[in-house]
Amino acid sequence: MKKELIKSKSNFNNPLKKTPFYEKFSSQMTQGYWYDWSGYKAASIIQDQELEYFAIRSTTSLFDISPLIKYRIKGKDTEKFLNKLTVRNVILQKNNTVQYTLWCNDDGHVLDDGTLFKFSEFDYRLCCQERHLPWLLDTAIGFDIELFEETDLVAGLSIQGPTSASVLNNAGLSIINTLKPFDFVTIKKNILISRTGFTGDLGYEIFLPNQLANNFWDKIWEAGKYLGIKAIGFNALNIARVETGFIVANSDFITAEHAIRNNRTRNPDEIGLSWMVDMSKPFFNGKDAIVKIRKNNLSKYVFAALEIDGKEPADGAIIYHDKKHEVGIITTATWSPTAKKSIALASMKLPYGQKIKSNLWVEIYALRELEYYKMMKKVSIVKTPFVKLKRRTLTPPLKN
Amino acid sequence: MKSYDVIIIGAGHNGMAASIKLAKTGRKVLILESSSEFGGMASSNILLNDNVNQPLPHLINHLCSKSIKDLDLIKYGLKTKNFFIPSISVDKNQNYISFSGSYGSQIDGIDSNEKANWEKLKKRMFFQANLLKKFLYKSPINRENNSLFDKLDFLKTGINLRIKGREEFQEFFRMMLMCVADILEEEINNDLLRGLLAFDATLGINLGPRSPTSYMGLLYRLAGEFNGAQGAQIFPEGGIPKLIETFYKSSTSAGVEFIFKNEAKNLIFENNKVTGIKTQNGEEFFADIVLSSVSPIKTFFDFIGPQRLDTGLLREIKSLRYKGNVSKLNLLLNKIPKSSFLSNEQLSARITYTPSINHVEENFNPSKYQQLPEDPNFELLFPSIIDETNINDNGIIASIIIQNTPYSLKDGWDSSKKLLYSKIMLTLEKIFPDIKKSVLASKLISPLDIETIFNVPGGHWHHSELQIDRMYSLRPVFKYSSYRTPIHGLYICGAGTHPGGGISGKSGINAANQIIKDQKQNNHYYEKRID
Incomplete structure (x- = not known):
């Protein structure tokens, strides 16, 4: 007991953990932009944000996704359990596919979103941003399943970009040519390759045992030598994901367990994910609440994708109707190098963003050499994705 | 196919109270009971020997005049002649004070x-x-x-x-x-x-x-009343079994059907709506409304099941404290015991062995560590001395309630019963020197026994702890304190719901009112409801 206490205490003082790919990324790092991703040291920028972004859109990018929280769920009642936990129906999911999903608390407020890898009806992996073990274990009461966290055991590498399929082919992984989006395949040595990603581009994610990480990297790097392969940090990825219209928990909405203030929690309808909720399931966590929310129109917010006049980034800006009334806030904004527009994701107060879509403005404060420039820019509500790429879904994939 | 308007699980007094209210509105009501007797935890199926039995509770202080009227208890035999029971607090050195009327309106010995x-x-x-x-x-x-x-x-x-x-x-x-x-x-x-x-x-x-x-x-306790007498403790004429019988008679007269020895096993529900009950022996009974008067632990875990509970609610139900700590000792004596310092008249009081605050606190301490108290506190009542109609030829009953005897004991209940019995006897002998010799039969019922006999998880007298964090609209949990559950048409009553334990019938009446109100407002009330 005492020993454990000392150990846990020293964990608190320890530096951030290093992922199995840490040496590979840090050896290229020129900027020193690290951040804390779930207790791991993760890169924001490796060398240059713009070049890294263009690796995603023009060649191939490598991004370390090892810090993703991963849970393994196995056993007789796995599907029953997941159908209680998540809002989608996992029985409809095919083996060897990935499903984007989310889960709610009793009040129908979103706890997190994540991806669910189905190996078989008795074996799934759940990947997400936040740690949820207590919630998962309590949800598992009454189900015959085995549930454990494998974050530290499995390394992850995201390979994204138009030449990514060619890189993998060069590395001898031609097996990926038959993968459609959201398919995955497990090859020898327990290496999992899925056609998924957070970029809206052609791309793959690899999950593999930690000890294989170094060799795998070398193999991929070698294969991509003449295909513009580049190690990237989160900032570049973040631009790509906004262009695609993907939301990030605790950035574009506050998860129910993080929210301190009552009105900060969001139900799936309020973050644009109502399509996920399968009301034909007899039961799932939060269903009763969502039924009531929908019946009584209790949703107060709506998710919106915005295009903003001009080129100033509008991060955190307040949205106004008629330049007077506050009607929402921009959660993430960026200049889209591909769409060549200033784009943003926003949370708007109903009926604005749904019934009232015109005469909307954002107030941007641009700080230029210690002086603020205050601008009122017109915004228009558009549909996601801001950037739609045919190569994302093309099967067999585009090769160079 | 047997169809009813309402099926009530458990023929405890709350279940019966609800049935009376519901049947009086013309609803067809069925009560399913697992044992062979009505009365639930107040039923008298604890035998002392073949001819004598004595239920768990022996006094009441929560049966208000409105409930008596609502349930027609007087019409069905509740006597108006009831005994206000004084309390006598004693120690081992023959000191005592006597405390009578409506909670100490007269007091002797100070x-x-x-x-x-x-x-x-x-x-x-x-x-x-x-x-x-x-x-x-x-x-x-x-x-x-x-x-x-x-x-x-x-x-x-x-x-x-x-x-x-x-x-x-x-x-x-x-x-x-x-x-x-x-x-x-x-x-x-x-x-x-x-x-x-x-x-x-x-x-x-x-x-x-x-x-x-x-x-x-x-x-x-003081907020309770019996027929208008606030804070009074009452021995109803004929004892608790007679009182419970009035509930039963009122219920059957209202047209309620009882089925005994048929335990409700599974809830039948479709699309989040209850449609009936499947019993242990496979029979199915159908109704739009099912009212469970058993412990909420059982209702939520066994009838609804953890798989069908929102995780947050599951956590709350799981965290209910439902381990009882009260034991019951029933003794059958061959004659009225003689006390060395109490008069014969005083034997019709509630005699409590409660020497001091510290003594009660010291009693409580070991229970935190799953141990029995050194010198247990208890209250003692002689039902047959209080009420002549209660006398039987087999002997004199002593009904003893022992505090701070936890459900889980480090040494286990099997080996601890004898010890507890001897501790109680040791104290009793200080009050009644000859009592040991006159014991014809004895039965000690631990919380563990209560769990088995009455089908109450944890054997708690209130089904779950009746402390301020679980009172009123927090009982059993905030979201379902209106006697409803997440399953449409499934309702709860009983000690685990407001106002808690004791024979009041109130949770049954309140639940029945809720059902009537819900059905009146809208047949599909639940779909409209906001919570």
Whole structure:
């Protein structure tokens, strides 16, 4: 007991953990932009944000996704359990596919979103941003399943970009040519390759045992030598994901367990994910609440994708109707190098963003050499994705 | 296919109370009972020998006049002649005080100074209990039941409190969450009197007199009434079995059907709506409304099942404290025992072995560590001495309730029973020197036995702890304090719901009212409801 206490205490003082790919990324790092991703040291920028972004859109990018929280769920009642936990129906999911999903608390407020890898009806992996073990274990009461966290055991590498399929082919992984989006395949040595990603581009994610990480990297790097392969940090990825219209928990909405203030929690309808909720399931966590929310129109917010006049980034800006009334806030904004527009994701107060879509403005404060420039820019509500790429879904994939 | 309007699980007095209310509105009601008797935890199926039995409870103090009227109990045999039972607090050195009337309106064995102290404290306690009384028997106000009319009670209570003056106002909020020991030590000096009040405040819950909020236990008791007599403890004529019989008679006369020895096993539900019950022997009974009067632990875990509960709710139900700590000892004696210091008349009192606050606290301490107390506190009643109609030829019954005997014991109950029995006998012999020789039969029922005999998880007298964090609209949990559940058409009543244990019938009546109200407002009420 005492020993454990000392150990846990020293964990608190320890530096951030290093992922199995840490040496590979840090050896290229020129900027020193690290951040804390779930207790791991993760890169924001490796060398240059713009070049890294263009690796995603023009060649191939490598991004370390090892810090993703991963849970393994196995056993007789796995599907029953997941159908209680998540809002989608996992029985409809095919083996060897990935499903984007989310889960709610009793009040129908979103706890997190994540991806669910189905190996078989008795074996799934759940990947997400936040740690949820207590919630998962309590949800598992009454189900015959085995549930454990494998974050530290499995390394992850995201390979994204138009030449990514060619890189993998060069590395001898031609097996990926038959993968459609959201398919995955497990090859020898327990290496999992899925056609998924957070970029809206052609791309793959690899999950593999930690000890294989170094060799795998070398193999991929070698294969991509003449295909513009580049190690990237989160900032570049973040631009790509906004262009695609993907939301990030605790950035574009506050998860129910993080929210301190009552009105900060969001139900799936309020973050644009109502399509996920399968009301034909007899039961799932939060269903009763969502039924009531929908019946009584209790949703107060709506998710919106915005295009903003001009080129100033509008991060955190307040949205106004008629330049007077506050009607929402921009959660993430960026200049889209591909769409060549200033784009943003926003949370708007109903009926604005749904019934009232015109005469909307954002107030941007641009700080230029210690002086603020205050601008009122017109915004228009558009549909996601801001950037739609045919190569994302093309099967067999585009090769160079 | 057998169809009813309402199926009630469990023929406890609350189940029967609900059935009376519902059947009187013309609804076709069925009560399913797993045992062969009605009465639930107050049924008399604890045999002492082949001919004699004595139920768990022996006194009542929560049957209000409105319930008696609502349930037609007088029409079906509830006698108006009831016995107000005084209390006598004794120690091992033949000291005692006697405490009678409606909670100590007369008191013997203390000097006049102390009497004045007691009067002052009593006045204040009754004032506070009266404020709470408004809330004790009504359905809790919560997110669903919060009309202006409902809220008016809060306003009235606030005004009543305020017009009493600043001192009473402040005292109310100061005392509310205190431990009973501090209040008693502030106000009165007599150890036996303090001991008795400390015992009354903590009997049936897992608190000692020095635990914060234990004063609430005393207020809960004082807020109770029997047919208008507030704070009184009553032995109904004919005893508890007779009282329970009036519930049964009223229920059957209202047209309620009873099926015994057929345990409800599974709920049948479709699309989140209850449609019936499947019993242990495979029979199916159908109804739009099912009312479960069993422990909420059982209702939520066995009938609904953890798979069908939202995880947050599951956590809350899982965290309910439902391990009982009260044991019952029934003795059959061959003659009326002779006390070395109490008169024969005094044997028709409730005799409590409660020497002091510290003694009660010391009793509580080992229970925290799953151990039996060294020198257990208990209350003793001789039902057949109190009420001549209760006498039987087989002997004299002594009904003893023992405090602080936890459900889980380190040494296990099998080996501990004998020890507990001998400890009680040791104390009894100080009061009745010859009692040991006159014991014809004895039965000690531990919380573990209560669990088995009465099908109550944890064997708790209140189904789950009746402390301030689980009272009123927090009972059993906030979201379902309106006697509803997440399954449409499934309702709950019983000790695990407001107002808790004791024979009051109130949770049954409240649940029935809720059902009637829900069905009247809208047949699809649930789909409209917001919570």
